Amino acid sequence: MKSLLLASLSALTLAACAAGPDYVAPITPPKAAASFVTANAATITTAPDNDWWRMYRDPALDGLVADALAANTDLRVAVARLDSARASLRGAKTDREPQVNASGSGNYSRTSQLQNLPGFDRERATYDVGLDVSYEVDLAGRVRRNVEAARGDVGAAQADADAVRVSIVAATTRAYVDAASSAERLAVARRIVDLLDKSNTLTGKRVDAGRAARLDQVRIAALRDQRAANIPQIEAERQAALFRLATLTGRTPQDLPASAGARTTTPWLDRPIPIGDGASLLARRPDVHAAERRLAAATARIGVQTSQLYPQIALGGSIGSTALSVGDVFTGGPVRWLLGPLLNWTVNQSAARARIAGAEADTRGALASFDGSVLTALEETETALSNYARELDRRTQLQSAHDNAATAARITRARQREGQIDFLDVLDAERTLADTDTELAAADARIAGAQVDLFRALGGGWQAPGRPAG
DSSP: OHHHHHHHHHHHHHHTTTSSOOOOOOOOOGGGGSOOTTOOTTEESSOOOTTGGGGGOOHHHHHHHHHHHHHOHHHHHHHHHHHHHHHHHHHHHGGGSOEEEEEEEEEEEEOOTTTOOTTSOSEEEEEEEEEEEEEEEOTTOHHHHHHHHHHHHHHHHHHHHHHHHHHHHHHHHHHHHHHHHHHHHHHHHHHHHHHHHHHHHHHHHHHHTTSSOHHHHHHHHHHHHHHHTHHHHHHHHHHHHHHHHHHHTTOOGGGSOGGGGOOOSOOOOSSOEEOOOHHHHHHHOHHHHHHHHHHHHHHHHHHHHHGGGSOEEEEEEEEEEEESSHHHHTSSTTEEEEEEEEEEOOSOOHHHHHHHHHHHHHHHHHHHHHHHHHHHHHHHHHHHHHHHHHHHHHHHHHHHHHHHHHHHHHHHHHHHHTTSSOHHHHHHHHHHHHHHHHHHHHHHHHHHHHHHHHHHHHTOSOOOTTOOOO
16 A cells, blocks of 8 residues: 555656656748738738728728727627636636535434434434535646646637627628619619710600601610619618628617718728738737637646546635534534645546547647638738739729710710711710719729728737737
8 A cells, every 4th residue: 555655656756747748839930921922012011000091081980990899799699708708717726725515414313213313302403514625636747737738728718709890890891882882873773874864865866856766765765774674783782781780899780870871882992901921910910829729728738637637635624513402513622623634646648548548539639720710811822912912903994984885875976976976876875874874883882892802811900009909
């Protein structure tokens, strides 16, 4: 027995500094910290702004984002989960403190006549009070590693809440942009219908004067109705964006302020977007930070399970009193006490080793998730940069096409008035101009959406004043 105790103490001495691996933050590939491959003339490499939506210089948008950060329901859920993780951390820390339990009981009983000893009443009251104190000697590091794991869970929950903030800010900005761009597209569609109405009126006069065929008027009326059919769809898209904006800001559709839908032009940035580099991206993205914190928690839980291989020692004592009357409980006669250590060691360690293997597998999975989050962050950012650049290129071509179509329409109308060409050429020119007007408005909407996607990929918008990223 003595040799077993000495072996246990020796094992505990080793376990005090070896209960599982110490956490070391993973190293990302050097190329991940480099400049972005798809950086372009519309971006600059300075550090991105945390409150990036203010680049649009729109007070209405600023107010909506503030409302969303204060009242969004998804964010409230994330904050509640963070509070739960913090409560678990406080609970894990209490294991480092002495555990004190107080008890008290009173009962009135009657024993069988056959069981009752001579000279004792068959009916009697019994009162008992006690106080137990215990303290776990954390030689194997179970408590210490458990606190580390809980800290990792808190960090991951905090980063998850930050990721929700990023999504909420981006979704709110996107909904506002969609509502404004839909209003602009709606104005373009109505303007086209108005121009076609005027053209139809003029054509009708020419028909009455015998200078144009009735077929010409029918054809332009058909084009007018075709363009008018787009208006209800655009109106529905605008309403959907406003309804989405109400939900994001924690409102019912009836409570959304009029300022949310007052803008009728697509928000436009008048300066390049700051994007930083890969290193700043990975330090700023909350999903990467969450994956790193989960890896830290998983690593600590290897230590929690490893500690089960070693004996657990608790120092404790108890004091109490049992008496037949309340007054006798607090006298010295019936007092009892106990003091001493408690050794608990599971000799069959197969189950503990199986749990260690499971914790090690979880840690490998957490490392893979971290590596995946790094690659995903880079992929999303590079894709957003590429899409933004291509949308800008596309708009440049559309603007050129629109200018040419407008010139062609003016020339065609002039030639038709002079009788040099027939009405089919005018109709074709009007249709082309209407198409380029519509596509140009849609391109502006896509550019605004691509900007929001880029800002979201960059991961900003969650940092509070004085709180560093990463």
